[in-house]
Amino acid sequence: MADYPVEEAGGRTPLQTAEKPSIDDIARRGRMGLLRTLRPGLPKGSDIANLIILGYDPVSCYTGRGPLEAAARGITVGGKEVVFRCNLITVEGNRVVDYSGDHIETREAELLIAELNMRFSSVGRFYTGVSYRNLFVSERGEGLRATPPHDIVGEEYGKHLLKPDNEDSRMLNRMMLESIRILSKNTVNIRRLKAGKRPVNMAWIWGQGRMPKLEPFALKHGLTGTVIAAVDLIKGVGRLAQMSVPEVPGATGYYDTSYENKARYAIKALEESDFVYLHVEAPDEAGHEGSFETKVKVIEEMDRRLFRRILDNAAEDVSISILIDHPTPVSVRNHTLDPTPFAVMKPGLKGDGLPFDEDSGRRGSFGLVDGMEIVKLIKNI
């Protein structure tokens, strides 16, 4: 939700433009501050930010995106194995043209993954995920440097293969290069070409690491916890921290998500858990799209369909905190390192009386808080 002032909107941010009475109600009754959720020198991603917010130091426990997604899907991984994210991508000539394989449908991805599993069983195992987001598990690849495919669209893929040169990288790079020939001949791509669509013709592996071990959330904080999320990365963090991670029907991680079900599951989870962590992805998507209007609309929908419901249905003694894992400003269309505004509303706590936005974050009585301290702060204040 966090952003920079936008000139065409009269110098206001999406948070300052949106009608959001319930979000502002929580902020006014609570205290505000700025939260540092990312660290210079580490990837500016949701994975890092959400680990930090839940109290886990990414320097010691972040190994890559692949293992977190595998944890979310309950995939069993051996102690010596490395988990890669595997994108199904589109290349033309010697260049990457689409990191998402035109958002390939999952049922098509399944067929391509089945073929990869047949051809490369001596190198590792592929797992189908959702659309272009799949996984690859192998005993090879520890310590290699890989490039995310969304960073090299338009560039020659040959320049961005796994490094440094050693036995593992040679074998895995050969697999990626061979996947072009193999996938191009798959019936999925023959059908796509006939239908005038671009082929999805390369398996690109990246984001790899061994399975991290996290101290259980309950031991770390003395609170039982539930994670309500649609995104695999966040669910993976929850599973590794041994929190409850229910599957919420209709939670998509996109604009069409069911805010109602997320609110309902969160309220229900409070019957069993001391702490419920509810994550919404949609404002981040609007930021990547670069759409101010969409971001404003998403914030208003969250206010009406999510925050209102939580305020109406949570018990009197429940504390509510609004956090932002990282900014995705519409002018940048990517994540930035800026600290984000946060609010904590707790029974008996005297509020700052400020609406929820970036300015209030700077003026709030908490000041600047390190992300790793936030659960402790909410619990103990």
Ligand SMILES: [Zn+2]
């Ligand atoms: Zn994002």
